Amino acid sequence: MKNIIKLILKYHFTIFFILLEIVAFSMIVQHNRYQRTIFFRQSSSLFCHISSYISDIGEYFNLKVINEKLVAENTGLKNTIEELKSSHPFVSIDTSKSEGDYLYMNARTVNANFNKTKNYITLDKGIVNGIRKEMAVTSRDGVVGIIQNISNTYAVVLPLINTNLKISAKIKKNGYYGSLQWDGNDYRYSYLNDIPFHVDVAQGDTIVTSGFSSIFPEGELIGFVETVDRETANFLTIKVKLATDFGKLSDVYIVDNRKKEEKETLEKVSYDER
Structure with missing residues (x-):
């Protein structure tokens, strides 16, 4: 807590200046239609980009799980094909595999x-x-x-x-x-x-x-x-x-x-x- 107080006292002019800039910018946006329209348009675009990046990051980290599921499903399909070939030897199945019983x-x-x-x-x-x-x-x-x-x-x-x-x-x-x-x-x-x-x-x-x-x-x-x-x-x-x-x-x-x-x-x- 002491360190925070020291930091505020050390940079209080800078902090005060930033606060004034925020207040001034807020007043400009609130009382001017054109600036308000531009601000909301740019804000919306920025948040859309941020949301898109977050979504892409989430999808990237989820790729491993998705890939594992696809591999498991593909394994199941391969085994199903082999079971069909074994139980129905006269049925033509469009695969390049032999008629052996493979797992x-x-x-x-x-x-x-x-x-x-x-x-x-x-x-x-x-x-x-x-x-x-x-x-x-x-x-x-x-x-x-x-x-x-x-x-x-x-x-x-x-x-x-x-x-x-x-x-x-x-x-x-x-x-x-x-x-x-x-x-x-x-x-x-x-x-x-x-x-x-x-x-x-x-x-x-x-x-x-x-x-x-x-x-x-x-x-x-x-x-x-x-x-x-x-x-x-x-x-x-x-x-x-x-x-x-x-x-x-x-x-x-x-x-x-x-x-x-x-x-x-x-x-x-x-x-x-x-």
Whole structure:
């Protein structure tokens, strides 16, 4: 209280001057129609701008909640589609997924890097959430990678931008398939290999998962053809611009193929009988 009194005594002339200015301005506005109209018009405009800024700030801080709700809703829709495909196998559903019985779970990235040759992504879901090794990971944009290691509450993903990962991919328009593997350079691009020289492929063609593995559903978007190198005699070297932007990855979907064990067991028995 003493400090406030000292402050008032120190600046009392300035305070008194400001008060007089306020009183004078108030009297001008009250007794002059033109000035009063201008004042209220400008005040209204100012308050509208302030209100708009406050509203924008509120919406910005609410984006995280809205995004989480949208991801949850999208996960539910994906699971509904898979249930419909399982219960009505003869009904045509407009999706690019295979007829496998897949379960989608949403998760968030809690750590990631994309500037090394052996990149990894950490998710906020683990064993307690039903996560297992070798589950597929996708985003709303496209394929992300495969679950490599798990703990009770976290999972580490081996992404497409890790030179150790190779997945089966195909050209959507004609079905020719090969192996997709990153070369360790630009995180925005990968390479589709083992495509025969005679195959018709051009810039802009869509590259998707082949569905041959028991990890990814068929038709998950990987990216788009950037360039085609025809210099080799037998196979094309196809540069693919990845659909997923690993530089700003946040929300993802973990994909569980509930028929994976059945398929792999059957294939193992078949191979052993050779």
